[in-house]
Amino acid sequence: MHPVLKPALRRGWRDRDTVQFGMTAAHAQTLGPMDPATRGFLDLLNGTRGLPLLREEGRRMHLPAGRVDTLLERLTRAGLVDDARGGGPAADALRERDDVLQRLRPDLTSLSLTTAEPGGALARLAARRVLGVRVEGAGRVGALLASVLSGAGVGEVDVRDTGRVEPWDVAPGGLPADSIGDRREAAAHAAVRRAAPDRPRRHAHSPGSATRNPGLSLVILAPRDDVGVHAPDPGAAEPLMACGTPHLYAGVVEGTGVVGPLVLPGETGCARCLHFERSDRDPAWPRLIAQWRSARARRIGACDLTLATAVAGLAAAHALAFLDGRSPASTGARWEVSLPGLHWSARPLRPHPACGCADAQKGTEKTRGEHSSTERKPRATMAVQRPSTKRRREAGAARPTGTWRAHV
Numbered sequence: 001m002h003p004v005l006k007p008a009l010r011r012g013w014r015d016r017d018t019v020q021f022g023m024t025a026a027h028a029q030t031l032g033p034m035d036p037a038t039r040g041f042l043d044l045l046n047g048t049r050g051l052p053l054l055r056e057e058g059r060r061m062h063l064p065a066g067r068v069d070t071l072l073e074r075l076t077r078a079g080l081v082d083d084a085r086g087g088g089p090a091a092d093a094l095r096e097r098d099d100v101l102q103r104l105r106p107d108l109t110s111l112s113l114t115t116a117e118p119g120g121a122l123a124r125l126a127a128r129r130v131l132g133v134r135v136e137g138a139g140r141v142g143a144l145l146a147s148v149l150s151g152a153g154v155g156e157v158d159v160r161d162t163g164r165v166e167p168w169d170v171a172p173g174g175l176p177a178d179s180i181g182d183r184r185e186a187a188a189h190a191a192v193r194r195a196a197p198d199r200p201r202r203h204a205h206s207p208g209s210a211t212r213n214p215g216l217s218l219v220i221l222a223p224r225d226d227v228g229v230h231a232p233d234p235g236a237a238e239p240l241m242a243c244g245t246p247h248l249y250a251g252v253v254e255g256t257g258v259v260g261p262l263v264l265p266g267e268t269g270c271a272r273c274l275h276f277e278r279s280d281r282d283p284a285w286p287r288l289i290a291q292w293r294s295a296r297a298r299r300i301g302a303c304d305l306t307l308a309t310a311v312a313g314l315a316a317a318h319a320l321a322f323l324d325g326r327s328p329a330s331t332g333a334r335w336e337v338s339l340p341g342l343h344w345s346a347r348p349l350r351p352h353p354a355c356g357c358a359d360a361q362k363g364t365e366k367t368r369g370e371h372s373s374t375e376r377k378p379r380a381t382m383a384v385q386r387p388s389t390k391r392r393r394e395a396g397a398a399r400p401t402g403t404w405r406a407h408v
């Protein structure tokens with residue numbers, strides 16, 4: 001263990017004895033009271049010293065016996081300390097790829113905010129490299145979303161679509177203008193490759209490549225068709241439901257952006273549940289949806305570029321949070337935002353009794369409740385105060401990275 005105070009959190013002294021780590025309500029916490037010697041000792045926690053050397057420095061600074069260990073224990077328990085050499089073999093392999101790590105440095109720093117255990121942030125970043133995600137739909141939303149996931153370090157991002165790139169598919173970060181006329185799927189793959197921080201590694205005999213397992217951890221359904229966004233086709237998700245594959249919906253319909261639901265088969269509502277729930281609310285829904293589906297004409301639907309970009313980014317963030325082992329707000333909920341006010345609002349989607357998808361999964365190898373957010377007990381850090389209890393709930397590690405992995 002080579003402790004380093006997490007650089008993501010700015011430090012400030014609230015008074016002579018009390019230090020505040022972090023600025024924002026989501027992550028800030030205070031530590032104190034602290035004597036001047038201990039205060040000076042904090043500067044030594046920069047990842048260059050191991051525990052024996054830190055204890056020696058503590059003695060030299062006349063800190064009371066045991067103070068170094070007690071302080072480190074408290075800081076660690078509060079999630080303020082990272083381990084400059086921790087994270088396991090995959091993290092070690094990533095440390096050797098300085099070019100990749102430099103690209104992902106801000107992402108790593110960000111991960112440290114939501115990862116309590118020392119070395120955990122790099123371990124999660126390294127874990128992303130062997131995860132597999134498939135994006136279905138390579139329009140303005142899908143192609144950008146896939147590129148963003150690739151850029152964030154997800155190792156295997158596949159994209160599926162048909163047809164050729166049309167001029168209106170082009171979007172910054174997604175399909176480029178010079179791909180117009182190319183096969184849409186191939187152009188999206190090229191965009192994903194360009195965004196990847198470690199492109200050469202895919203073709204090289206790099207460390208760990210032999211053990212890679214690109215099984216799908218998540219499928220993202222980002223249809224170019226507006227009816228498909230508004231009313232996800234339950235039939236299209238059937239193979240995913242049958243295999244227990246988590247899937248996330250995202251897209252733009254008219255002037256509304258949609259992120260969610262993230263469907264955890266057997267636990268949260270699925271596309272068919274959504275259909276039943278809407279039919280309950282609006283008796284005309286089945287009639288309307290039948291007309292919309294049958295009237296699909298070749299036309300260019302509304303898709304505001306900024307809205308598509310926001311949806312792609314937010315959906316990618318939700319996907320990444322899930323892949324990192326968290327429970328994003330789209331789990332069992334559909335988030336919508338409409339032009340021009342752009343207020344985000346969510347509607348929960350629970351398993352519908354008429355669908356039976358929750359029952360169908362019972363008795364399979366999936367253990368219900370495995371993914372529910374396990375709220376950590378408040379940390380009994382004597383001198384640490386956290387302004388936000390919400391943050392604990394949101395950042396609580398529900399499961400190790402990729403444990404919802406399923407193959408389709």
Ligand SMILES: [Zn+2]
Nearest residue numbers: 270273355357
């Ligand atoms: Zn269902």
